Amino acid sequence: MAAGTFGTFLIIGPVCFFLGILFASFPYDYNVIWTTPEGPRDVYFNILEDHLKFLHASPPIISRILHIVIGTGLLGFLTKLYKASQANMLFDGASLVLYMAGITVYITNIVKGLRVVTAGIYGNVDVKDDENADDYISREDTLRVFAASNTILALVLWYALRKEEAEIKEIEEKEQERKAAGKKKQ
Template sequence: MALKGISPFATFLIIGPVCFFLGVLFASFPYDYYVLWTNPPTDLANPTADPRNPFFDAQENHLKFLHAAPPLISRMLHIIIGTGLLGLMMKLYKPSEANMLFDGASLVLYMIGVTVYIANIVKGMRTVTLGAYGGAPGTAGEMTSEKGVEGSEGEFIGREDSLRVLSASNTILALVLVGILVLQAGQWYAQRKEAEEIEELDKARDEKKKEKSSGGSGGGSKKKQ
């Protein structure tokens, strides 16, 4: 059985970091909304220009600013990631069936989120900072994707597609984090219903014992008469 004293605290260690990361992703949603989901209104002063260009520029500047943050910021972020992982490990210590189902699935989703963060978001932020869309930076600020690579096979991802990939990664990460919250809420609900059912069974058992004891005492008094 899981340790009852640790479970509420461990749940807090999971929900706290998950909500924190959802807040960080929400700060990027104003950029991701127009970059990925819908077209912004057309600028009447320049109707031929792509209305998404200002949002691509804003997202790019935002990512550069985040990547240029002091090392303390990234260390705090990694500590919070480790805190959530610690909470999951604590809940999976001597697990029950409910822990294996809900917390095991939460751990899988959490590791998927960490993988998306390392493989897509961190790598994408480095690419944006270097401006190396589609390859290494070229001369005079040109990229290999803009100049073209002679004799090479395959296609490189340009600036806009790279920023869309980052926005899609944020969306995937947000869905993963919401899934963890749903699993933790489902575990709480299942444990609550189980406790209510056990309480009802205990009450029914106590009532049966009272009926038997009252019936036995009544039969004994009749015999004495």
């Protein structure tokens, strides 16, 4: 039981950390994907683009801390899956799949998006004669995909956290029932 509790701690800490990061990005993402504010919309794309360039230019220690936190969450899942009951195996396995989906979104969309935005190598949508003109992605679409990736990641992590909390509550209730049954026998 102690390994499961420690594993849960190793999971909940990183998930809350990531949700905090995503919440801090929400003001940048909101006007890019959900609203159409009055005035020039390009202002919000510029703000988001500047923010992403600033994040990408941060010192290497920032990305290392982030990767350590990602690894801590994975360690928590592996700790919980080690000698787990069948019920816990299914639940923790499903939570691990959600966590891995979040990591996949991070690697494929967020890391790649940071590199594209920093380099400014958006698709050239003005090309008329190129046979691959449909493959180009504009600056606005690239920034929208980045903002939507943050939202998807937040929803996946929030759902995984809620499931983890439900499991903790169920385990605590079973433990209390077991203790109450033990006291009645005495």
